[in-house]
Amino acid sequence: MxxxxxxxxxxxxxxxxxxxxxxxxxxxxxxxxxxxxxxxxxxxxxxxxxxxxxxxxxxxxxxxxxxxxxxxxxxxxxxxxxxxxxxxxxxxxxxxxxxxxxxxxxxxxxxxxxxxxxxxxxxxxxxxxxxxxxxxxxxxxxxxxxxxxxxxxxxxxxxxxxxxxxxxxxxxxxxxxxxxxxxxxxxxxxxxxxxxxxxxxxxxxxxxxxxxxxxxxxxxxxxxxxxxxxxMPFVKDQVIDTMADGFIVFDTKQHYIDANAAAKRIFPELYQVNHGEVIPRLEQLLTNKQIIVTVDGMDCIYEVSQIQEITSFKQGGYYIVLHDITEKAQLLEELHTQASMDYLTDIYNRRAFFEKAEVLSQRNYHQKGNIALLLDIDNFKQINDRYGHPCGDKVLQVLSYEIRQNMQDFQHAVFGRYGGEEFSFLFTSISIEQAETIADAFRQKISEIEFTWINQKVGVTVSIGISVSTKEMDTSLEDLLLQADIALYEAKKKGRNQVCLYKNTQ
CATH class of the missing domain: 1.20.1070 (Rhopdopsin 7-helix transmembrane proteins)
Structure with missing residues (x-):
């Protein structure tokens, strides 16, 4: 040519x-x-x-x-x-x-x-x-x-x-x-x-x-x-890439197409993934509605949105959005805690105690059944009348602190403020003899606390009622606590600062 x-x-x-x-x-x-x-x-x-x-x-x-x-x-x-x-x-x-x-x-x-x-x-x-x-x-x-x-x-x-x-x-x-x-x-x-x-x-x-x-x-x-x-690249760069939410795009064979900056911050391994390769941890995203990921040294909770199909892709494609709900989860946890915990003693309130105790009693971890305790501060009204309600509040706080300290070793147990000066307990992994020993040791410890209020010594004792339910008895939680309350009343009658076990004759 x-x-x-x-x-x-x-x-x-x-x-x-x-x-x-x-x-x-x-x-x-x-x-x-x-x-x-x-x-x-x-x-x-x-x-x-x-x-x-x-x-x-x-x-x-x-x-x-x-x-x-x-x-x-x-x-x-x-x-x-x-x-x-x-x-x-x-x-x-x-x-x-x-x-x-x-x-x-x-x-x-x-x-x-x-x-x-x-x-x-x-x-x-x-x-x-x-x-x-x-x-x-x-x-x-x-x-x-x-x-x-x-x-x-x-x-x-x-x-x-x-x-x-x-x-x-x-x-x-x-x-x-x-x-x-x-x-x-x-x-x-x-x-x-x-x-x-x-x-x-x-x-x-x-x-x-x-x-x-x-x-x-x-x-x-x-x-x-x-x-x-x-x-449109400008939209992708200015909108999608600046989103706080993670955005991951993949094809019908779950191969990587694209991801925004937030997604790569959540999963740094995406920086090493090329177009058409398998996305690390994609299966985790497809099977979980929420995931916990460590980002910048902090544990963050991300909500995984439902997978959305991208119909404009001729070869087919999908995208997942990861929304950071860490702050929301923390707020919900705080609200749940506020609704569940007694504001004065920082232990479960009556409603939360019943919810937790009902779940615990139905699990039946062992063959020993359930054991309920009701604890009441002796002569609490006189303490309030003589020293004032701030003193009574302080007594409740000290007592709840001692309860928390002594209950740390019991995995299958729940306790809370039953109302006023009463505290309730449910055990599912101890025997009757152990329950009596625990209750009496706790009663003894409370009586030995040197509690003072404005340079005055305040004597504090407690009375405790115990009730027992075996699987054969099939006693409800409400009835079990009612029986413990009857035993508590018996301890009061006997002179207070005592532990009483409920008996059928009562």
Whole structure:
């Protein structure tokens, strides 16, 4: 192949590239911004195929037929590219009136081209020239042609403005995207200007179609590497990547597609995962509604949202959102604690005691049944009357502290403030003899505490009632506590500061 045939070979190659672009755009036809690519690919094909017809024509009719085909696609390439760039860089969509104004000039160009020579506003004259290798339709421009050229350069300036704005902006993702786009859209300008200012030869090869191919290839490169067709990058970078919630995208085979910065902070191993690889701990996310993860040295609770399908992905895809509910969980825990704990003694209140004791009594850890204790402070009313209620409150607090200390060794037990100066206990893992020993030791310890209030010694003793339920007896918790209360009353009758076991005769 000699240099003379180079323009024709390049034109053929350009057409094959444009066909490849059409197939590429149709492959992703369900993607968000695919319609831009579909239109651009078809317009570019018409432009390049028409130029090849012009180069290989044998008379003026065939040459101008090629020019007509070129202008079926060429006038719309730049406005379509402008709208596409506005979309991927996150600019506000233009109004219908502005869109009409943007496309009215290309439409006028197409009409005026197709109606030549009935009117000569675009071209005043067309002549056929050839050097036996390539041919040109040599034209004499009319007034609409000059308007068309001004319009094309104005749109080009707008396009370059968008790309330069992204390149010199603060957004690193947009800066990265703008480099191939800057190369792609700047190249046709250079070749177009070079063609216009070149020496006026009779037959010339216009490299602008080839430069336009490079532009679209750059656009395809950006779309493929920066995911321009699947998700608007500006929105992803400014919204999804700045979300406090973790966001993980994967395909139908559970292979990694993308994740935002928050998800990578939660799971640092995502930094090492490439597109198409298996996501670590994905099974954990799919099977649990909540997970606990250590993030920045702190245990955090994340709520795993229901998996959502992404229907715009042709190959199918899903995403999971991880919402940090640590603060919410802590608040709920605090509210639950406030609702369950007695504010003065910091042990279970009556309602919480019954809830915990009911669960514990139903578990039946062993064959010894359940044992209930009721503890009451002796002569508590006299303490309040003589020393004041603050003193009585202090006695309750000291007593509850001693209870907590002595109950630490019992795993299968629960205790709480039964009401006033009474405290309730439920054991499921000790014998009757052990219960009596525990109760008496505790009674003895309380009586030996040297409690003072405003330099006055306050004597504090307790009475304790015990009741027992075996599996054969099947006594309810309420009845068990009632029996313990009867035994407590018996201890009071015997002179207080005593432990009594409930007997059926009582």
């Amino acid at each position: 000699g240099l003379a045939e180079f323009p024709v070979v390049v034109s053929f190659l350009s057409i094959f590239i444009s066909i490849g672009m059409i197939l590429y755009s149709l492959k992703y036809r369900k993607a968000e911004n695919s319609y831009f690519f579909i239109f651009l690919s078809l317009q570019l094909f018409l432009y390049l195929f028409g130029y090849l017809l012009e180069l290989t024509s044998v008379n003026v009719s065939e040459a101008f037929y090629g020019v007509r085909m070129q202008y079926m696609g060429f006038p719309f390439i730049l406005p379509n590219s402008y709208l596409f760039l506005r979309d991927i860089f996150g600019h506000q969509k233009i109004s219908k009136a502005q869109t009409t104004l943007l496309f009215i000039f290309p439409l006028i160009t197409v009409i005026s081209m197709q109606t030549y020579p009935f009117q000569k506003f675009f071209y005043e004259n067309v002549q056929y020239v050839s050097n036996t290798i390539i041919a040109n339709a040599q034209i004499t421009p009319g007034p609409l042609y000059h308007i068309h050229v001004v319009y094309q350069y104005c749109v080009t300036v707008c396009i370059l403005g968008l790309v330069f704005e992204a390149f010199f902006g603060d957004n690193p993702l947009m800066k990265k995207q703008s480099v191939p786009l800057l190369i792609g859209f700047f190249l046709p300008i250079v070749t177009s200007v070079a063609y216009v200012v070149a020496e006026n030869e009779a037959v010339r090869f216009d490299y602008t179609p080839l430069a336009t191919i490079v532009s679209i290839v750059m656009l395809v490169y950006s779309a493929n590497n920066h995911n321009l067709l699947q998700v």
